[in-house]
Amino acid sequence: MTETNWAGNIAYATSNIAKPRTVAEVQALVRSARKLRPLGSRHSFNWISDSDDTIVSLKGLERLYRLDRANRTVTVDGGMTYGELAPRLDADGFALANLASLPHISIVGAVSTATHGSQCWASSRPVNSRRTPGPISAGGEFVALHTADSVAEILKELASMRDADVTDVELARAKDQIIKSFPARFATRANVAAQLAELAVFGLPDSYITDYTKKIAAVTKDDVRRVARKYLDPNRLTIVVVGDRKTLAEPLAKLAPVEDRDLDGNPLTSGP
Numbered sequence: 001m002t003e004t005n006w007a008g009n010i011a012y013a014t015s016n017i018a019k020p021r022t023v024a025e026v027q028a029l030v031r032s033a034r035k036l037r038p039l040g041s042r043h044s045f046n047w048i049s050d051s052d053d054t055i056v057s058l059k060g061l062e063r064l065y066r067l068d069r070a071n072r073t074v075t076v077d078g079g080m081t082y083g084e085l086a087p088r089l090d091a092d093g094f095a096l097a098n099l100a101s102l103p104h105i106s107i108v109g110a111v112s113t114a115t116h117g118s119q120c121w122a123s124s125r126p127v128n129s130r131r132t133p134g135p136i137s138a139g140g141e142f143v144a145l146h147t148a149d150s151v152a153e154i155l156k157e158l159a160s161m162r163d164a165d166v167t168d169v170e171l172a173r174a175k176d177q178i179i180k181s182f183p184a185r186f187a188t189r190a191n192v193a194a195q196l197a198e199l200a201v202f203g204l205p206d207s208y209i210t211d212y213t214k215k216i217a218a219v220t221k222d223d224v225r226r227v228a229r230k231y232l233d234p235n236r237l238t239i240v241v242v243g244d245r246k247t248l249a250e251p252l253a254k255l256a257p258v259e260d261r262d263l264d265g266n267p268l269t270s271g272p
Ligand SMILES: Cc1cc2nc3c(=O)[nH]c(=O)nc-3n(C[C@H](O)[C@H](O)[C@H](O)COP(=O)(O)OP(=O)(O)OC[C@H]3O[C@@H](n4cnc5c(N)ncnc54)[C@H](O)[C@@H]3O)c2cc1C
Pocket: 006, 007, 037, 038, 039, 040, 041, 042, 043, 044, 045, 048, 049, 058, 078, 079, 100, 101, 102, 105, 106, 107, 108, 109, 110, 112, 113, 114, 115, 116, 117, 118
């Protein structure tokens, strides 16, 4: 029988899909297979899980769940799905910061492909900054029903950056994310050109690039609060929401006066 991905648009080159149930069986497979490719819940729309020899699915593996409360980390086995992990974490009083959009997607498959979930109302988006004068923005894509709640959460976060110190974990994660993703800014020739162009446009020294991650690493909680107080002024915020005005206007009006605009930004006086 031809094995395919979940959508059925990719036929795998082999129907040899091994389903080990123990770590020892996985080890034996790794030793014996000429070529081995792990398979998650088959939700990728391409051939990344395919192999012309053996595919291994860890779905049947004994579940591993090890929560480290102090460090707020959890260790799971290679077959665990979000649908299995989320309730267990919930029962222990924890939650994931972000999820894939479907419960049956495997954690490892999602991590391998940087799955980010979609329209997640709790999804976070970094505040974008720029060196030229201009707005600083924060936002995201939300389930329509939770748009006003999401906007309220963002406002709360922005206010808390001014009024209280960010936590050690938040600061460490933010720095980690910026520092570890920095090499990706040089991943292609176009990226390198864009980085060099930035030096030229803003008159920055070459050391801007070489020192960048060191400077990020040196940022303190005080720095965050100082800069947030200087630039994140709640009295000068403009909230832009794109969505169904019929359902969104009322809940949003509880946060701020609502003005309707057309796609070109011109005020609308009436309409759907
Ligand atoms: C209907 C649908 C909706 C989707 N929605 C979203 C969305 O909203 N947001 C989003 O970001 N993505 C979305 N995706 C994409 C999907 O979440 C990703 O493709 C994700 O990788 C799927 O995980 P998986 O478990 O199916 O992994 P697979 O597609 O089976 O595998 C992905 C990769 O992980 C590797 N891998 C799997 N298991 C292991 C393991 N145990 N050890 C080592 N490597 C392993 C595979 O070899 C492969 O390279 C959607 C896909 C579908 C079909």
